[in-house]
Amino acid sequence: MSQAPAADAEKPPLKVVLCSPRGFCAGVVRAIDSVERALALYGPPVYVRHEIVHNRYVVDSLKAKGAVFVEELDEIPDTGAPVIFSAHGVPRSVPDEAKKRNFFALDATCPLVTKVHREAEIHFRRGRDIVLIGHAGHPEVVGTMGQLPDGAVSLVETLADAQSFAPKDESKLAYVTQTTLSLDDTAEIVEFLKRRFPAIVGPHKEDICYATTNRQEAVKRAAPLVDAMIVVGAPNSSNSQRLREVAERAGCAHAALVQRADDIDWENFGALRSLGITAGASAPEVLVEEIIDAFAMRYKVEVETMSAADEGVFFPLPRPLRQTEAAE
Numbered sequence: 569m570s571q572a573p574a575a576d577a578e579k580p581p582l583k584v585v586l587c588s589p590r591g592f593c594a595g596v597v598r599a600i601d602s603v604e605r606a607l608a609l610y611g612p613p614v615y616v617r618h619e620i621v622h623n624r625y626v627v628d629s630l631k632a633k634g635a636v637f638v639e640e641l642d643e644i645p646d647t648g649a650p651v652i653f654s655a656h657g658v659p660r661s662v663p664d665e666a667k668k669r670n671f672f673a674l675d676a677t678c679p680l681v682t683k684v685h686r687e688a689e690i691h692f693r694r695g696r697d698i699v700l701i702g703h704a705g706h707p708e709v710v711g712t713m714g715q716l717p718d719g720a721v722s723l724v725e726t727l728a729d730a731q732s733f734a735p736k737d738e739s740k741l742a743y744v745t746q747t748t749l750s751l752d753d754t755a756e757i758v759e760f761l762k763r764r765f766p767a768i769v770g771p772h773k774e775d776i777c778y779a780t781t782n783r784q785e786a787v788k789r790a791a792p793l794v795d796a797m798i799v800v801g802a803p804n805s806s807n808s809q810r811l812r813e814v815a816e817r818a819g820c821a822h823a824a825l826v827q828r829a830d831d832i833d834w835e836n837f838g839a840l841r842s843l844g845i846t847a848g849a850s851a852p853e854v855l856v857e858e859i860i861d862a863f864a865m866r867y868k869v870e871v872e873t874m875s876a877a878d879e880g881v882f883f884p885l886p887r888p889l890r891q892t893e894a895a896e
């Protein structure tokens with residue numbers, strides 16, 4: 569229920585610990601900019617397969633500018649308009665189908681997801697069975713598994729899956745991971761696989777990206793210091809869900825995933841003295857500001873920052889979008 573703003577002197581004090589880094593990563597910026605740039609260069613409509621990133625606010629803003637979101641290519645009519653693949657990556661069948669239909673396809677897959685696709689391909693060419701650590705049904709997992717023929721990649725979601733996994737030949741085994749997993753859960757699974765299959769090969773540690781790592785680290789540092797934590801992000805956002813779990817495991821009594829200020833369940837944020845705030849890699853900063861403003865209506869807010877890393881990562885746009893004007 570909305571509440572009339574109280575005068576500052578009547579409000580209880582609230583220390584807000586803002587996690588840094590939070591929000592957009594380089595892959596998300598590149599993906600959103602790809603849609604914006606395609607709209608500017610070619611005009612609407614620009615078709616986008618799947619939510620470009622898992623955030624309704626972002627998707628709705630792009631829709632308002634002329635982007636048309638679909639889940640599968642068969643929802644798109646024959647067209648010369650750009651067709652953009654989301655940041656999460658796609659199985660090989662998708663660019664194949666786009667080619668058959670003569671679509672002008674643009675791939676906004678994050679380069680760090682593409683890197684995992686290439687790793688999996690190399691293992692396959694070297695005759696290795698591949699374990700993918702990740703969550704069933706997530707588009708990134710569907711995309712990574714879909715780089716290779718059926719049966720080449722086995723999905724391991726949990727430690728129990730790793731225990732029951734039965735490889736064809738344990739001397740020819742490799743692993744790759746989803747980029748947005750819990751660092752701690754994944755380390756546990758990787759250690760177990762290495763103990764069980766000493767010949768297994770994989771990346772140096774796992775394929776969890778820099779942005780996932782840094783956001784989880786900032787939350788780990790802030791969580792023990794606050795009464796509650798808000799993670800700004802969508803329920804279908806894997807990296808955002810992981811931030812909520814990390815906060816709880818790091819000792820925060822109440823951690824909530826919130827899309828907008830309207831979603832805040834004020835009953836759960838009653839007698840707060842301190843609050844941590846972070847945002848998933850797909851959540852825009854304007855939504856963090858909206859949530860701080862909502863707390864500032866009820867509390868006398870003082871903001872401090874908990875910083876875990878500096879990020880200066882930038883990925884250039886897909887090549888056809890780097891030009892300044894549309895090729896007629």
Ligand code: 10D
Binds near residue numbers: 595596622678805
């Ligand atoms: O669900 P998710 O964390 O994989 O995706 P989201 O769109 O929330 O954030 C960006 C992360 C990507 C594209 C996966 F690498």
Ligand code: SF4
Binds near residue numbers: 748
């Ligand atoms: Fe890329 Fe990591 Fe961002 Fe995913 S979370 S889009 S892998 S930088």
